[in-house]
Amino acid sequence: MSQLDSATARVAPLARAHLPEAVGVLARAFAADPMLRWIMSASPAPMERGAQALFRFSCEVRLQLDWPLFGSFAGERLEAVAGVTALEDVPWPDSLRAVYDDLAAVIGPEATVRLERYSAHADQYRPRGPHVHLGVLGVDPAAQRLGHGRALLEAVEAWSDAQPASIGVWLDTENPSSRAFYERCGYRCVGATSVDGMRIWCMFRPRGGWSMV
Numbered sequence: 394m395s396q397l398d399s400a401t402a403r404v405a406p407l408a409r410a411h412l413p414e415a416v417g418v419l420a421r422a423f424a425a426d427p428m429l430r431w432i433m434s435a436s437p438a439p440m441e442r443g444a445q446a447l448f449r450f451s452c453e454v455r456l457q458l459d460w461p462l463f464g465s466f467a468g469e470r471l472e473a474v475a476g477v478t479a480l481e482d483v484p485w486p487d488s489l490r491a492v493y494d495d496l497a498a499v500i501g502p503e504a505t506v507r508l509e510r511y512s513a514h515a516d517q518y519r520p521r522g523p524h525v526h527l528g529v530l531g532v533d534p535a536a537q538r539l540g541h542g543r544a545l546l547e548a549v550e551a552w553s554d555a556q557p558a559s560i561g562v563w564l565d566t567e568n569p570s571s572r573a574f575y576e577r578c579g580y581r582c583v584g585a586t587s588v589d590g591m592r593i594w595c596m597f598r599p600r601g602g603w604s605m606v
């Protein structure tokens with residue numbers, strides 16, 4: 394049972410001032426993640442440095458393209474972060490390209506190819522209609538199982554529901570334990586694949602939940 398104290402915890406959009414804290418939360422949340430480990434095993438950079446560069450990029454995408462970047466707080470402390478990809482693709486400003494180039498320079502060419510290959514594999518299982526993509530969701534390990542993950546998912550679902558064209562929320566995960574979390578929160582596996590032996594599960598929750606389909 395989740396134990397989040399609703400009097401002291403809150404979900405709120407993150408601003409640029411939260412960037413270092415958000416990157417730290419995500420790097421800790423994903424320290425043992427199979428996808429991050431697979432990407433970084435092709436990199437000369439230390440895992441921690443690669444994770445920082447990857448999650449900095451992930452947060453910058455949302456901040457620079459004005460896509461949702463939500464945080465879940467306990468008091469003033471940021472405990473969890475979720476980043477959303479909106480329905481329409483938009484051109485990247487040069488400033489965002491520069492952050493991607495920094496990421497590629499940190500992790501190196503082989504790991505960059507892995508990052509791009511993994512996305513292409515998961516993309517095969519996107520729903521056909523316009524949908525919101527949950528690009529990243531991570532809870533600080535010390536604050537897991539307290540309800541932050543569910544609270545952020547609900548914020549993402551509410552944002553999706555507010556987009557008239559959105560048919561629901563789609564995501565991929567490479568962690569069997571996270572797959573169980575999403576199933577618990579009403580998501581279903583709509584496709585599974587592997588890249589170099591790493592499993593990728595694609596999960597979807599239609600607008601209003603599966604009982605509405």
Ligand SMILES: CC(C)(COP(=O)(O)OP(=O)(O)OC[C@H]1O[C@@H](n2cnc3c(N)ncnc32)[C@H](O)[C@@H]1OP(=O)(O)O)[C@@H](O)C(=O)NCCC(=O)NCCS
Nearest residue numbers: 394395531532537538539540541542543570571573574577
């Ligand atoms: C997966 C993750 C986001 C879950 O967030 P969380 O805050 O720990 O989860 P919550 O406390 O909100 O749990 C919500 C429900 O899911 C259940 N749950 C949480 N983690 C679970 C797990 N690993 N296996 C099964 N159920 C799980 C909880 O028991 C709770 O159920 P309940 O409300 O019926 O009691 C978090 O553990 C995490 O950041 N993991 C590492 C990074 C990651 O894998 N991110 C997702 C991949 S993109």
